[in-house]
Amino acid sequence: MHTLRLAALSAGLKAKKFSSAELTRGFLQRIAAHDKQLNAFVTVAEESALKQANAADARLAKGQAVALTGVPLAQKDIFCTQGVKTTCGSKMLANFIAPYSATVVQRCDDAGMVMLGKTNMDEFAMGSSNETSYFGPVRNPYDLNAVPGGSSGGSAAAVAARLAPIATGTDTGGSIRQPAALCNLTGLKPTYGRVSRYGMIAFASSLDQGGPMARSAEDVALLMNVIAGFDSNDSTSVDTPVPDYTADLTKSLAGLRIGIPKEFFGQGLDTKVEQVIRDALKQYERLGAKIKEISLPNSGLSVPTYYVVAPAECSSNLSRFDGVRYGYRCDQPVDLVDLYKRSRGEGFGAEVKRRIMIGTYALSSGYYDAYYLKAQKLRRLISDDFKNAYKEIDVIMGPTSPTVAFNLGEKTDDPVTMYLSDIYTIAVNLAGIPGMSIPVGFVGQRPVGLQLMGNYFDEARLLNIAHQYQQATDWHLRAPKGFE
Amino acid sequence: MSLSKADVEKIAHLARLAISEQDIELYSRNLSNILALVEQMNKVDTSAVLPMAHPLDTAQRLRDDVVTETNQRETFQAIAPQVDCGLYLVPQVLE
Amino acid sequence: MEWEPVIGLEIHAQLATKSKIFSGAATAYGAEPNTQACAIDLGMPGVLPVLNKEAVRMAVKFGLAVGAKIAPRSVFARKNYFYPDLPKGYQISQYELPIVGKGSIVIELDDGVTKTVGITRAHLEEDAGKSLHEDFHGMTGIDLNRAGTPLLEIVSEPDMRSAKEAVAYMKRIHSLVRYLEICDGNMQEGSFRCDANVSVRPKGQEKFGTRAELKNINSFRFVERAILHEIERQIELIEGGGKVKQETRLYDPDKDETRAMRSKEEAMDYRYFPDPDLLPVELDAAFISGVKATLPELPDQKKERFVAQYGLSTYDAGVLTATREMANYFEQVADVCKSPKLAAELGDGRSVRPTE
Structure with missing residues (x-):
């Protein structure tokens, strides 16, 4: 059953080939058997999962099921889940049980989905390798010496290893797409405002967006149908109609105009990765698409821009973790300042502290204009590049990551080197457009992802473009050895 | 821009982060490297560009003035480090 | 040497909304500690603010009443x-683009002289909670019921030249917000509070002196006394060869003195930036004219009408229109007894105090 994808799972449940409880127990057993190797889960919610499965079975029996009723999933541990620990990968929240559920979680619950557990992640989603988690690194199922990518590394590893049929991730600078690429998955970062941020612990509010990570574009579309849509609890949520994301999957790609930004194929891109990407583009030509070289002239400055905007917002977003109302509190504080400094100093890891300090500095008196305001201006230029490009093309394609998965420990000593692994994904977040990564091949045993970047609210088209490729190829079906 | 030890101490204080003496040097090196990366921004003249605070060009939605919340003090304070008589406790605050 | 005080006031008026500015928690005063602090007010991880429409309407109402320009686009910022008592580690306020721009109000002094005081701006923000300093095992207790209550911060120009003028201005604003029914004006409960910026300069000098900020003065009497004391302190300091420090001081009504606040000793760097959880507030002409239509007769208009309609002296009309309740009472009595003069005497307490 663990090899089935969402449509088959849903059909099997409705045809009573298996129950949700059987399905859930099956995945829980797989987690118990395999996750010691991977460390993909921070919390396995066995008890509540079986309860949800039984409720789903009752609903299925009554004929009240919707598309994904009874289908298990894993939630990234950044989404608040009432009654189940939400750690955000941090010592600060190691024992935190949220008093409410995130909108995304609520929607999955309402659809009758079963939450298997909460997946490991870089601390507060700050990282590209899942090595900043307080709960230890996650390993890549395709090569246990490699990182799974980050920050949604636990979700990526869990789905790739068939420990969960699908999972949620969040993407602030590439945190869905880069781990999807490194773990041979299909991941979608929707348009900013398409999926509610309520209850998703904020890293950088103007960049964060949740989305699905799955083994096919169709699965992503099915989960998007559940989680996307307006939420009155989120002021930045967009109140425009949500399409059925599966409706356009089968459309032909004949005449599709693909833009290839020359800036995404320059120095820094691994030549073997480039070859795999070029082969994938040829496949699109065979599917009837026309390819055109374009330029996103300011995209080269997305990493510097991002490392002002994201830390600035995070420095403020993370101020609430102060040891007063919830979360970690230091022992025996001598006074208030000591309470703050030690609770935060001991509760946050090094990468989180670095980013808080960079952001604090960028916003501080005398530096605001040179850093924060400058970055906001560049953000407009970077966004405008995309707006201009979409005047003559339908979708932009390029590599998701400049290299395949790197080895554990390879980049942990040098933050800047680590930051550059997101060089191709960050511009999408700055602009707020949707982005995807799909599996297009391997270098050795490590997967390569192709990035698709669409215009605002063009998720359905991206899913169609991804699905058509997956109808013609089987890269996305290749399971990691030992996890088939 | 390279950050001195004193700069790092000042920033850490502003951000209320305890940083141990032996870590300060590492942080000042790391942060200086990050700032060097960030300063590539200066390659582009942005004097005529409007800052962009947000990816969406829309306005704030307004909520009706209705009380929708009920008292959940017990739930909220069950996860608090220290409470008494319904109050969150902190070391004495001097005004 | 003759010294001239220069005073500007920052008034914080709690807006009389039912729910908080960014959450659906109640704003009622006097509830058990932390029973009106919801997940959003507590700054729980993952929560987000959504702006209360009524708070915006009330701010606009005030702006229209002081002849100010209402910003078609205003922006919320974080003050870090x-x-x-500040659960998120930042206060959501407005900084560069406030909702209410420049306006003015006319104050009247005891001798009948009138003076126009400029209003620099008024902006929306959230109130903080309260620290209770009674001894909880040597600790401070935090009650966050007040956190998130909408505030309108009304900032005056440094136009006042005496403690008396400052009090007259504060009373005028107090009367106005109650006329507009946007604030209950209850100073004991902290619904209407004031900070005063005070400096002195040699009379005739153009340049302002260094100012001290007096925090949280919550009665008209204390405003006057706090400012008088601060003026005296600064003059004595300068004449003794000292220099006024730019600092925040707290008025202690028991000792009748001001002292520097320890918690504000270090220079604050608030790192303001636009709140990414909130979008710009855009108000169109229809919204503004909709609010305009709800404006009541304002004190000055009422006063003029009382003079014209009832033949009252300017003084009597001024006394009778000081509060909306008094003016309504007068009009009811005047209609019944058909003698405005007698009604006026009844109304302003020269003969009988109104009991209702």
Whole structure:
């Protein structure tokens, strides 16, 4: 059953080939058997999962099921889940049980989905390798010496290893797409405002967006149908109609105009990765698409821009973790300042502290204009590049990551080197457009992802473009050895 | 821009982060490297560009003035480090 | 040497909404501690603010009443600092683009002289919680019921030249917000509070002196006394060869003195930036004219009408229109007894105090 994808799972449940409880127990057993190797889960919610499965079975029996009723999933541990620990990968929240559920979680619950557990992640989603988690690194199922990518590394590893049929991730600078690429998955970062941020612990509010990570574009579309849509609890949520994301999957790609930004194929891109990407583009030509070289002239400055905007917002977003109302509190504080400094100093890891300090500095008196305001201006230029490009093309394609998965420990000593692994994904977040990564091949045993970047609210088209490729190829079906 | 030890101490204080003496040097090196990366921004003249605070060009939605919340003090304070008589406790605050 | 005080006031008026500015928690005063602090007010991880329409309407109402320009686009910003009564570690306020721009109000002094005081701006923000300093095993207790209550911060120009003028201005604003029914004006409960910026300069000098900020003065009497004391302190300091420090001082009504606040000793760097959880507030002409239509007769208009309609002296009309309740009472009595003069005497307490 663990090899089935969402449509088959849903059909099997409705045809009573298996129950949700059987399905859930099956995945829980797989987690118990395999996750010691991977460390993909921070919390396995066995008890509540079986309860949800039984409720789903009752609903299925009554004929009240919707598309994904009874289908298990894993939630990234950044989404608040009432009654189940939400750690955000941090010592600060190691024992935190949220008093409410995130909108995304609520929607999955309402659809009758079963939450298997909460997946490991870089601390507060700050990282590209899942090595900043307080709960230890996650390993890549395709090569246990490699990182799974980050920050949604636990979700990526869990789905790739068939420990969960699908999972949620969040993407602030590439945190869905880069781990999807490194773990041979299909991941979608929707348009900013398409999926509610309520209850998703904020890293950088103007960049964060949740989305699905799955083994096919169709699965992503099915989960998007559940989680996307307006939420009155989120002021930045967009109140425009949500399409059925599966409706356009089968459309032909004949005449599709693909833009290839020359800036995404320059120095820094691994030549073997480039070859795999070029082969994938040829496949699109065979599917009837026309390819055109374009330029996103300011995209080269997305990493510097991002490392002002994201830390600035995070420095403020993370101020609430102060040891007063919830979360970690230091022992025996001598006074208030000591309470703050030690609770935060001991509760946050090094990468989180670095980013808080960079952001604090960028916003501080005398530096605001040179850093924060400058970055906001560049953000407009970077966004405008995309707006201009979409005047003559339908979708932009390029590599998701400049290299395949790197080895554990390879980049942990040098933050800047680590930051550059997101060089191709960050511009999408700055602009707020949707982005995807799909599996297009391997270098050795490590997967390569192709990035698709669409215009605002063009998720359905991206899913169609991804699905058509997956109808013609089987890269996305290749399971990691030992996890088939 | 390279950050001195004193700069790092000042920033850490502003951000209320305890940083141990032996870590300060590492942080000042790391942060200086990050700032060097960030300063590539200066390659582009942005004097005529409007800052962009947000990816969406829309306005704030307004909520009706209705009380929708009920008292959940017990739930909220069950996860608090220290409470008494319904109050969150902190070391004495001097005004 | 003759010294001239220069005074500007920052008034914080709690807006009389039912729910908080960014959450659906109640704003009612006097509830058990932390029973009206919801997940959003507590700054729980993952929560987000959504702006209360009524708070916006009330701010616009005030702006229209002081002849100010209402900003077609205003922006909420975060003011970052750590304090236990500030759950998120930042206060959501407005900084560069406030909702209410420049306006003015006319104050009248005891001798009948009138003076126009400029209003620099008024902006929306959220109130903080309360620190209770009674001894909880040597600790401070935090009640966050007040956190998130909408505030309108009304900033005056440094136009006042005496403690008396400052009090007259404060009373005028107090009367106005109650006329507009946007604030209950209850100073004991902290619904209407004031900070005063005070400096002195040699009379005739153009340049302002260094100012001290007096925090949280919550009665008209204390405003006058706090300012008088601060003026005296500054003059004595300068004449003794000292210099006024730019600092925040707290008025202690028991000792009748001001003292520097320890918690504000270090220079604050608030790191303001636009709140990414909130979008710009855009108000169109229809919204503004909709609010305009709800404006009541304002004190000055009422006063003029009382003079014209009832033949009252300017003084009597001024006394009778000081509060909306008094003016309504007068009009009811005047209609019944058909003698405005007698009604006026009844109304302003020269003969009988109104009991209702």
